[in-house]
Amino acid sequence: MTRAITLRTLARIAAALALGTGLAALAAGTPAGQEDPRDRPYPHGDWSEDCGLCHDEEKFLPARPTKDFRHGAALPLRGAHATAACSACHETLDFTKPPKPDCASCHQDAHRGEFGMDCGRCHTPRTFLDRAEMARVHRTTRFPLSGAHAAADCEGCHRPVPQGHLAYVGLATECEACHDSPAFPSAPQRPASHVEGAYPPDCSACHNTVDFSIVRFDHATTSFPLTGAHVGLACTACHADGVYDGKPTECVSCHQADYDATTDPGHSAAGFGTDCALCHTTTTFDGARFPEHDASYFPIYSGSHAGVWSACSDCHTNSANYTVFSCLGCHSQADTNPIHGGVPGYSYDSAACYACHPRGVPED
């Protein structure tokens, strides 16, 4: 058994070599009646540093590391580690044999390996129950906490499982996984109106995470983009019946009453079909435009008559019957008869004009 080298010896060497000031000071001796610290064995093994970094010149115990002491880089002493006794981690004062720095070598893994061994990803040495830190960690998951979720209790989503633990792993991130499931009682649940109306299950199609009373939905993703007067209407203007899926898109399915109420012209009597889009856009029902008129009946948006009439009634003189028409309101007899001198079969009669001029040009 080798005797430990005493400090008295060490101090002499230090003084001789002008080493650390603290140790050199020890060479000076001790007041009578006190234990002479120089008789203690040197406890730090092969490790040596300026004693004054950690020891008072007067007495060794307890050690008081100064501000200049820099702890091992792999585990700076922060949070709870800054106040822990050196011996809580160091089994021996031989600092050349420090403990391992990985958290799991000293702290029990409360998660039994579920999160892997990189504890520092979620914990700091401040406290293991750091909610603010967890919110930060959440940003690295598939489910960053936003809106109401940021202020929610962890337990609302991480439901307790046996042994008093909370479930963190394998949690679904789809809104409906929590908002349409009895397993998450604090999450507001899908209202009955949504089930009856067959709303799509994905809440995020219409809601954000702030408040369910805020509804936004990109209607352009349906076969019926909202245009003209349909923009800005309450959803209930069209969906009050709770029907979303397979709602008919034909104008008349919603505007039958408007059709039936028309008087100028009375659509049904005039023989207008119920395909409103032939003559109307969603902007307004006034100022109808019937582009197919040109190809199907008589050119009024192209050719000689483009821009020369102002109302359908310029030709359709009977608002209750659009098969009736007149050309004579514009083509006076005084102008028209002379042009037709010598044209066989000519008569000053609208049906005759139309029969010889079905496209509104002289040569047809």
Ligand code: HEC
């Ligand atoms: C990085 C800090 C640090 C430095 C530098 C340091 N020590 Fe220590 N020393 C300690 C700690 C920690 C203890 C344990 C005392 C305690 O727990 O309060 C200790 C204890 C001691 C003890 C008492 C041992 C016992 O058994 O009671 C002596 C003697 C000692 N050190 C001598 C020295 C000498 C000599 C030097 C300089 C060559 C030195 N120390 C440098 C941290 C240091």
Ligand code: HEC
């Ligand atoms: C929470 C645990 C813990 C506490 C508390 C702790 N240490 Fe350490 N210490 C370590 C670990 C881990 C290492 C190894 C770090 C490394 O490899 O960088 C270490 C390394 C050291 C080293 C070697 C540094 C180097 O650069 O080689 C010294 C010296 C040391 N500690 C002194 C102390 C003193 C003095 C105290 C008390 C004031 C203390 N330690 C408190 C865990 C601790």
Ligand code: HEC
């Ligand atoms: C060498 C051992 C050791 C290592 C390595 C270590 N710790 Fe510690 N830790 C301790 C000791 C000792 C304490 C103080 C005693 C206590 O309160 O349990 C402590 C305290 C803590 C505390 C406060 C305790 C509480 O319950 O609130 C947290 C948090 C903590 N450590 C986190 C970490 C993290 C994170 C790491 C890795 C970056 C780590 N520790 C690495 C030994 C260690």
Ligand code: HEC
């Ligand atoms: C993915 C994130 C994550 C990782 C990685 C992680 N933890 Fe945790 N840890 C948590 C959460 C979440 C809690 C519960 C915090 C709460 O309830 O506020 C927790 C709590 C703890 C607790 C306290 C348990 C209690 O009930 O008091 C300890 C101890 C702990 N973790 C140790 C570890 C150790 C050791 C590691 C590394 C092996 C580790 N953790 C890795 C997320 C993590």
Ligand code: HEC
């Ligand atoms: C609104 C629901 C919700 C709330 C509130 C919530 N979480 Fe989560 N958390 C989730 C979901 C969903 C996941 C899964 C994310 C993934 O798999 O990417 C998750 C994942 C985690 C993970 C695993 C991270 C990983 O890397 O594996 C931890 C740890 C965690 N949450 C801790 C917490 C803590 C602590 C709180 C309270 C501060 C909290 N969560 C609040 C929904 C929530």
Ligand code: HEC
């Ligand atoms: C892992 C479960 C979970 C998932 C996934 C989830 N939520 Fe939540 N959500 C909750 C819980 C629990 C609450 C209750 C928070 C509280 O207690 O204040 C909540 C609250 C809300 C609130 C606030 C309700 C209110 O009136 O206070 C809205 C809005 C919300 N979630 C929308 C969504 C949307 C949108 C999605 C999908 C992007 C979603 N949530 C995904 C669990 C979840």
Ligand code: HEC
């Ligand atoms: C297609 C769009 C749409 C989808 C998808 C949708 N909602 Fe809604 N949500 C609405 C509309 C519109 C309202 C307001 C009118 C109503 O109550 O029907 C509403 C209202 C609510 C309300 C009542 C809010 C209040 O303050 O009155 C809750 C709660 C709600 N939704 C939850 C959900 C949940 C949970 C989901 C997913 C499971 C979901 N919604 C999916 C459109 C939608």
Ligand code: HEC
């Ligand atoms: C002017 C009438 C009108 C208004 C206003 C309207 N919708 Fe619709 N909506 C329709 C029609 C028509 C369909 C059918 C389109 C389809 O099947 O593609 C429809 C379909 C839907 C669908 C089903 C889409 C699908 O993929 O099955 C949802 C969801 C919806 N609307 C939500 C809303 C919400 C939310 C609002 C209010 C912001 C709203 N709608 C306002 C007429 C309207």
Ligand code: HEC
């Ligand atoms: C799902 C029901 C629905 C469908 C389909 C629909 N609309 Fe509408 N429309 C409405 C509602 C509701 C209003 C606003 C209330 C009102 O003025 O009748 C409206 C308003 C209008 C207006 C404005 C009326 C005014 O007096 O300001 C026009 C124009 C219009 N729609 C044209 C059309 C046309 C053209 C189509 C077919 C391409 C169509 N709508 C299809 C429901 C519908």
Ligand code: HEC
């Ligand atoms: C063949 C063309 C045509 C079709 C098809 C048609 N309309 Fe019209 N509509 C008109 C004309 C022309 C007017 C008068 C426009 C003007 O004054 O500029 C009119 C005017 C209206 C007016 C306002 C005049 C009034 O009497 O109140 C409404 C409302 C209306 N239409 C609804 C409908 C609806 C609903 C449909 C489909 C179900 C429809 N229309 C189909 C040509 C048509």
Ligand code: HEC
């Ligand atoms: C310049 C004259 C002229 C103008 C202006 C005019 N039309 Fe006509 N329209 C005709 C002629 C000619 C026919 C063919 C009548 C026939 O085939 O019996 C016709 C046929 C029609 C028919 C088919 C009637 C049937 O059942 O046979 C409809 C509907 C019609 N027009 C609607 C309109 C509407 C709506 C407008 C105004 C937007 C309009 N027309 C403006 C000349 C005109």
Ligand code: HEC
């Ligand atoms: C609203 C007044 C108006 C009505 C109603 C009208 N026309 Fe015309 N028409 C004109 C005008 C103005 C011109 C001369 C256009 C030009 O050449 O600038 C014209 C030109 C013509 C021409 C000669 C075209 C050319 O290229 O020289 C023919 C043919 C004709 N109309 C036939 C008809 C027939 C057939 C009808 C009845 C179905 C009719 N018009 C009803 C105003 C009208």
Ligand code: HEC
């Ligand atoms: C029997 C056939 C016939 C009838 C009926 C007829 N037209 Fe014509 N129209 C013609 C012919 C052929 C020409 C070419 C004459 C020429 O170029 O000398 C013509 C030329 C015209 C012109 C063009 C004159 C010019 O040179 O720019 C107009 C305008 C016109 N007709 C209007 C009418 C109107 C209005 C009616 C009914 C009141 C009508 N036509 C009835 C055969 C007819």
